[in-house]
Structure formats: structure tokens, C-alpha cells
Amino acid sequence: xxxxxxxxxxxxxxxxxxxxxxxxxxxxxxxxxxxxxxxxxxxxxxxxxxxxxxxxxxxxxxxxxxxxxxxxxxxxxxxxxxxxxxxxxxxxxxxxxxxxxxxxxxxxxxxxxxxxxxxxxxxxxxxxxxxxxxxxxxxxxxxxxxxxxxxxxxxxxxxxxxxxxxxxxxxxxxxxxxxxxxxxxxxxxxx
Amino acid sequence: xxxxxxxxxxxxxxxxxxxxxxxxxxxxxxxxxxxxxxxxxxxxxxxxxxxxxxxxxxxxxxxxxxxxxxxxxxxxxxxxxxxxxxxxxxxxxxxxxxxxxxxxxxxxxxxxxxxxxxxxxxxxxxxxxxxxxxxxxxxxxxxxxxxxxxxxxxxxxxxxxxxxxxxxxxxxxxxxxxxxxxxxxxxxxxx
Amino acid sequence: xxxxxxxxxxxxxxxxxxxxxxxxxxxxxxxxxxxxxxxxxxxxxxxxxxxxxxxxxxxxxxxxxxxxxxxxxxxxxxxxxxxxxxxxxxxxxxxxxxxxxxxxxxxxxxxxxxxxxxxxxxxxxxxxxxxxxxxxxxxxxxxxxxxxxxxxxxxxxxxxxxxxxxxxxxxxxxxxxxxxxxxxxxxxxxx
Amino acid sequence: xxxxxxxxxxxxxxxxxxxxxxxxxxxxxxxxxxxxxxxxxxxxxxxxxxxxxxxxxxxxxxxxxxxxxxxxxxxxxxxxxxxxxxxxxxxxxxxxxxxxxxxxxxxxxxxxxxxxxxxxxxxxxxxxxxxxxxxxxxxxxxxxxxxxxxxxxxxxxxxxxxxxxxxxxxxxxxxxxxxxxxxxxxxxxxx
DNA sequence: GATGAATGAGTGTTCATTCAT
DNA sequence: TATGAATGAACACTCATTCAT
Numbered sequence: 001x002x003x004x005x006x007x008x009x010x011x012x013x014x015x016x017x018x019x020x021x022x023x024x025x026x027x028x029x030x031x032x033x034x035x036x037x038x039x040x041x042x043x044x045x046x047x048x049x050x051x052x053x054x055x056x057x058x059x060x061x062x063x064x065x066x067x068x069x070x071x072x073x074x075x076x077x078x079x080x081x082x083x084x085x086x087x088x089x090x091x092x093x094x095x096x097x098x099x100x101x102x103x104x105x106x107x108x109x110x111x112x113x114x115x116x117x118x119x120x121x122x123x124x125x126x127x128x129x130x131x132x133x134x135x136x137x138x139x140x141x142x143x144x145x146x147x148x149x150x151x152x153x154x155x156x157x158x159x160x161x162x163x164x165x166x167x168x169x170x171x172x173x174x175x176x177x178x179x180x181x182x183x184x185x186x187x188x189x190x191x
Numbered sequence: 192x193x194x195x196x197x198x199x200x201x202x203x204x205x206x207x208x209x210x211x212x213x214x215x216x217x218x219x220x221x222x223x224x225x226x227x228x229x230x231x232x233x234x235x236x237x238x239x240x241x242x243x244x245x246x247x248x249x250x251x252x253x254x255x256x257x258x259x260x261x262x263x264x265x266x267x268x269x270x271x272x273x274x275x276x277x278x279x280x281x282x283x284x285x286x287x288x289x290x291x292x293x294x295x296x297x298x299x300x301x302x303x304x305x306x307x308x309x310x311x312x313x314x315x316x317x318x319x320x321x322x323x324x325x326x327x328x329x330x331x332x333x334x335x336x337x338x339x340x341x342x343x344x345x346x347x348x349x350x351x352x353x354x355x356x357x358x359x360x361x362x363x364x365x366x367x368x369x370x371x372x373x374x375x376x377x378x379x380x381x382x
Numbered sequence: 383x384x385x386x387x388x389x390x391x392x393x394x395x396x397x398x399x400x401x402x403x404x405x406x407x408x409x410x411x412x413x414x415x416x417x418x419x420x421x422x423x424x425x426x427x428x429x430x431x432x433x434x435x436x437x438x439x440x441x442x443x444x445x446x447x448x449x450x451x452x453x454x455x456x457x458x459x460x461x462x463x464x465x466x467x468x469x470x471x472x473x474x475x476x477x478x479x480x481x482x483x484x485x486x487x488x489x490x491x492x493x494x495x496x497x498x499x500x501x502x503x504x505x506x507x508x509x510x511x512x513x514x515x516x517x518x519x520x521x522x523x524x525x526x527x528x529x530x531x532x533x534x535x536x537x538x539x540x541x542x543x544x545x546x547x548x549x550x551x552x553x554x555x556x557x558x559x560x561x562x563x564x565x566x567x568x569x570x571x572x573x
Numbered sequence: 574x575x576x577x578x579x580x581x582x583x584x585x586x587x588x589x590x591x592x593x594x595x596x597x598x599x600x601x602x603x604x605x606x607x608x609x610x611x612x613x614x615x616x617x618x619x620x621x622x623x624x625x626x627x628x629x630x631x632x633x634x635x636x637x638x639x640x641x642x643x644x645x646x647x648x649x650x651x652x653x654x655x656x657x658x659x660x661x662x663x664x665x666x667x668x669x670x671x672x673x674x675x676x677x678x679x680x681x682x683x684x685x686x687x688x689x690x691x692x693x694x695x696x697x698x699x700x701x702x703x704x705x706x707x708x709x710x711x712x713x714x715x716x717x718x719x720x721x722x723x724x725x726x727x728x729x730x731x732x733x734x735x736x737x738x739x740x741x742x743x744x745x746x747x748x749x750x751x752x753x754x755x756x757x758x759x760x761x762x763x764x
Numbered sequence: 765g766a767t768g769a770a771t772g773a774g775t776g777t778t779c780a781t782t783c784a785t
Numbered sequence: 786t787a788t789g790a791a792t793g794a795a796c797a798c799t800c801a802t803t804c805a806t
Contacts, residue, residue: 003765017297021212025801035767037803046801098296105289105359106209144377150370153356158345161352165344168296179341186335187378194790216776226792231777233790385786399679403594407780417788419782428780480678487671487741488591505743526759532752535738540727543734547726550678561723568717569760576769598797608771613798615769770804778796785788 004042007032012053016095016102016167020050051114057096058118064089065125075137076189079155080181082129086159087177090166098167101160126156134188143188155184195233198223203244207286207293207358211241242305248287249309255280256316266328267380270346271372273320277350278368281357289358292351317347325379334379346375386424389414394435398477398484398549402432433496439478440500446471447507457519458571461537462563464511468541469559472548480549483542508538516570525570537566577615580605585626589668589740593623624687630669631691637662638698648710649762652728653754655702659732660750663739671740674733699729707761716761728757 001009010032014023025046029036043049068081090097100122103115110116130152137143162180192200201223205214216237220227234240259272281288291313294306301307321343328334353371383391392414396405407428411418425431450463472479482504485497492498512534519525544562574582583605587596598619602609616622641654663670673695676688683689703725710716735753 017295019210019212019295021210022295022297024799026799036801037767038765040802041765102293102295104210104213104293105207106213108359146373147366147370149364150366151374153364153367154349154353154371154374157352157356158349159352160355161348161350162345164351164355165348168299173340173344175338175341176344179338180345182337183342183345183378187374215774217774227776228778228792229790232792237776399677401592401594401677403592404677404679406778408778418780419788420786422781423786484675484677486592486595486675487589488595490741490743528755529748529752531746532748533756535746535749536731536735536753536756539734539738540731541734542737543730543732544727546733546737547730550681555722555726557720557723558726561720562727564719565724565727565760569756597795599795609797610771610799611769614771619797767806768804769806771800771802773800773802775799776797779792779794781792781794783789783791785790 003034011049012095016098075133075142078133083181094167101163130155194225202240203286207289266324266333269324274372285358292354321346385416393431394477398480457515457524460515465563476549483545512537576607584622585668589671648706648715651706656754667740674736703728
């Protein structure tokens, strides 16, 4: 692995674990076994490095989201795939996913901020995906009649709650993926 | 309101909005219209002020949790009350609730840290409360048979996801409380 | 003992043990079991308190010096009394004596400084006292012929060295007073 | 001279002149014509810089002490060399020597403190050296019979008193070295 | 690509001191 | 006499960043 890659990975790990402000450039350099100025050779600065990680993470997240496709007649299958995919993403890139899901209010409210843009993109994707599923499922009689927007948001909250929970690796209960899917299935699908 | 109270409220707002590290003592002082040393007259330091807010918040959260009681034969009523209460708590003390729900991984993994202790206390309470509801509800035939521990964790993830979502005040969709309750009811209760 | 007296005694002890700068007003207040503003009721400030202690100490030192008188035909008796008196003074008011003997170079070089004035007073007294003894002793044949000024300074260095040594209470060797006197007697007096 | 060397020399001068607590990092930086953070690039902090100076000073002092050797049949020659060497050391490194000889009681009583360790090392060396001289000199009939330990301490007090006196550069009397040696010779040696 | 030395701007914190009571 | 609350000025120290090589 190149020094640059080590740098980026180390920084991602530290940013995720401690937050942007609590992570110092000297700490990143030491843990990546490089010297501080090298950070500035590869990136404009600490903020730039952070944004690079965030954007790469967001790209990875979205490109995997796009593999979901438009598809299929059974709407709950689509929701199931969405949930499954999130469990996979968290497993494959926990630091980046955590960073996307954990920006602080101040950054999220600042429309110019990259964090806000990324969180907004994720939210928009999830919203339109889930809205589509719900509407089609309700239209075809697969789902119960539910208020669309609030229910979409409940599902997004659930997904984000699970992302945080799994990234923290605190409650390592087995069977979470299945339980989540079944929890949603019973709530949404008619028998 | 005394200067100390203003100080604590301002600090809570800023810590919640920006995070602990991004909030400086001089900023707290300015926004609370006091001078910096007064922080150190009332608290041992920035960390101590932060922990004071956290502990007070945790106390408030838990004391409201305890009002739920052991209560009632209908288990879903209890879950409904739990959800309702969280919506109320977030409305009444959004900063404190957000802080409790948003500690960074490094602090949560450090067992000696107050954040970890508080998050653990919250999690333990929710776990035992929900576990009790589920078990009793399943035993009485009120609920479907579900795997207890995973489902408890799904519900906790949902609650924490909602806390974050509402504290961020980003997706101000109406009808969230009702949608959440109905989402859970359809998932758990037999028709 | 009045609060003021406790304050002064405590301050003297702390100043002597830690130095002026390392001793804080809050520490003085706490150890004297009073509150900080009371210091400012009795004294203009920390510096004023320090100078009060120093001047009182100097007064005490000088008034005891003056008990030595002009006196007697045997000059070594006078030197012996001087040495004995210093041992007594150190025993009776170790903090004050230490403070007089331990001012830092910067203060001693600053002619306006009280420390400089007090040290100068002490030095002048010792110089003229010892010079007188040596001259008379040499004139009468009691002492060997020695160069006056250098020898006076050797004696002063010895006295100040002993003051420091005893105030630090590190080398608690018995028989120091007698050894000092005999050391000087053998050096000065003809057999 | 490198910036680091200038820094160390300037700091030594200021610490010696004003004491550790009265010397600020900004003052050191200004007088050394460097910026404050450079202190922290080369040393862990102000205390670390101070201890570095102290240890270097102690090393220099002790290495010169060790040049005295075990040496020679005439014991007073050895004492004379010891006194001469101290005059030379004070002339060559007055700041460091003063710092070694002027630690405050609080530091000297704290066994963990570097100042205490260094002062103890100096004292032990002088004690054993002088004790050896006195014993041998008394055994061979070169010296009068004197109580060893107290007399050793008188000599140490005299040496330390002279160090302070000369470092303060207040009483610039000529002929001090010779007067000191002759003072001791008359006191110790039989005619 | 890589680094040792260096810095401007700012941080949390402490201090002697004052004020209102 | 006595104090709880408050502050201006300064402190040691750290940070992200740059420069010369």
C-alpha cells in the first residue's frame, strides 16, 4: 500500500473514531508512519484530506446504491435489498459510512458545507427510492396503506440508527439483518 | 436567569451544534455574555462543564424514563408510551438529548468515560424495558413471535435514529410520531 | 491568633518554601483558612504582603543584631556571639531568615527593590561588624594578620551558606554551631 | 550558534536571574530571538527545558569534580584544589552553577524532584571528598583534630555561600580565592 | 517524494485583583 | 470584618501550516 493510501486510511479511521476536530495532523502522521508535511504534499490541508475521504466514501456509497436498480415487481424485495446493502456497506467501509451518517448539526445546517451536500444526497436517494417502493407497493396492494412521507422518514431513521449502532460495534447481537428485514416486512406487507 | 444558568444553556447549545472540540471556551463566553474565567469559577474546565451538561441531561432523561412505570396489561401501550416520551424529551431538551445520543466511538469505547457510562445506562434501560414488553406481549399472544434480542436492538436503533433526525431538525415532516407508532404496531401486534 | 496573623505566618511559610512566584494568593488563603479578598483587606496585594513579611523579618533580624553591642576587649568573643546569634535567629524565624538570604539575582540587582535594600542592610551590618572585629583583633595581636575585606566576605559567605543549609533542614548534623565557631577560631586567633 | 543553543543559553540566563516561575516562555523566546513554539519543538515544555539546563549543568559540574582525582599525600592541597575548582566553575558557567545551588526548599524536599537529586549528588560528592581529606589529614598529623561531619558541613556551607555570593556578582572583592584558601588552611593545618 | 525546523494564530487555563453586599 | 461572584491580563502550550532543502 502506498504511503498516500496508508495516510488516507489512517485518517479515515481516526476521523471516524474521534471526530474531525479531535484528530490532529501530527496524530494522523504518526499513526500512518509518515511525517506531517507529507500530508500537505498530497492534500491542501486537513480539511481537504477530510473532504477527500468523505467524497470517496460518498461515491462508494452511492455507486453501491445504484446497483439496486429500478427494479422488480415485488416492492418489499427492493426494500429488503436496500437494507441488506446497508449492512454490507457498513461491514465493508465502516469508517466512511460512519462519517457520512454522523456529521454535526452545524455542518449539516450550513448549505455550503460538503457534509451537508453529502448527507442531503444520501437522504434524497433514500427518500426517492423508498417513496417509490411504498407508492408502488401500496398501489399494487402488496403493502398496507400508510402515510408515505412520514413512513419513508421512519425507515430512514431506522437505517441511520442501524448504521451508527453497527459502526460503534457496541451491541454485537446476531441476527440483526434478518430481524430488521422481518420487522419491516411485518409492518409493511399484507399477509 | 443567573449567569451560571446562561453559561450552561449556551454551552449545551454550542456543544450540541458543533461538537465538544469545535466549541471554544471563548465562544461559549461570548455567546453567554460572560467572561471566560467565569467558566472556570463555576466549573473545573471545559470538560467538566461538558460532563455537567451531560450528566444533567442524562438525569433528566432517566427520570422521565422512570415515569413509564412497570405498567399495564397491554404491552404495545407501553411501547407506544416509550416512543411518545422520546418525542417529548427531544422537544423539551433537544441539545442534551442529542449529546447523549451522539458521543463519538472513541469515547463510547473508553469504559472510563462518562459518555460511555451514560450511553450504556440509556441502552440498558431501553433494552430491559423493551425486552420485558416483547416477552410479555409474546407470551400473552398480543405480539407475533419474534427473536427478542435482535428485535429489541432494531427498536433501539429506530429510537436513536429518530432522536438524531429530530435534533437535526432537518426533515420536519409532520406526523412522524404517529407514523412511528403505527409502523411498530403493525410490525409487532397480531391483528 | 488573629486571622491576620495566621495569614502572615502562612504566607511566610509558603513564600519561603516555594518562592514568591510559585505561591498563589488562593493557596495562601486556603492554607490560612481564610478567603482571598481578606488578603486585600489587610494588604494592598500579594507583593505588599510579601514585603510586609520581609520588612518584619528584616526588622527582627536587625534588632537582634543590635543586641550584640559594640563590645568587649576580646574580638573573637564578638565573632562567636555573631555566629551564635545567627544560629538562634534561624531557629526562631527560619522562614523570614531564609527569605532575607535567598532573594534572586534580578531583585538584588534592582536598586529600587526592597529585597535589595534589605540584603544590602544585612550585608552592610555584617561587613562593618566583622571589619571592626578583624581590625581591632589584628591590632591587639589577638588575630593573625589577614587581608580584611576578603576575609570579611569569606565570613559572610560562610554565615549565609549556613543560613541556607539550616533553613533547608537537609543536613541535620549535630554540633554545627560549635564546629563553626571552632573553625573560625582556629583560622583567626593566634594560639 | 544554532537556534536551539541560543534558546538554552538564554533560558539558563533568565532562569538564573529571575527564577523558574518569574521567567515566562514568551520572554525566553523574545530574548533568544526565536518564536515561542520553537521551545516546544525542542523541549516538551518549560519544565523540561529547565531540567535539561539543570542536568547539563550538573553533568558539567560533576565531570569537573571528577578531575580532582583521589590524589596526593598532602590533604590540604586537595582541599585547595576543590576550592580553586569551584571558583573556576562559577566563572565558567555562573548560571548553571547558581541554579544548582539555589533550588527552593519545596523542590529540595521533594525526593522525586530533579533539583533534589542534583543537589543531593553535589552534596554527596563534596561530603565524601571532604570527609576523606579530613580523615587522612588528621591521621597523618597534617590537620588538627576536628569533629569530621560537622566540619565537613561547615566547609560545604562555605563553598555554597561563596557560589551564591559570586554568582550574584554583588561583592566583587578581589583576592577572595586566596583569602578563602588561607582561611581554611589556618583553620585546618597545624603550623 | 520526503523531511527537520520553524511559525502565526489560537487554545484552555490561571492569576492577582476588584466589586457588590 | 468578611465573602461569593466576577474579570483583565497574562500564561504555558498546541495547532495546522509553511519553508528550505
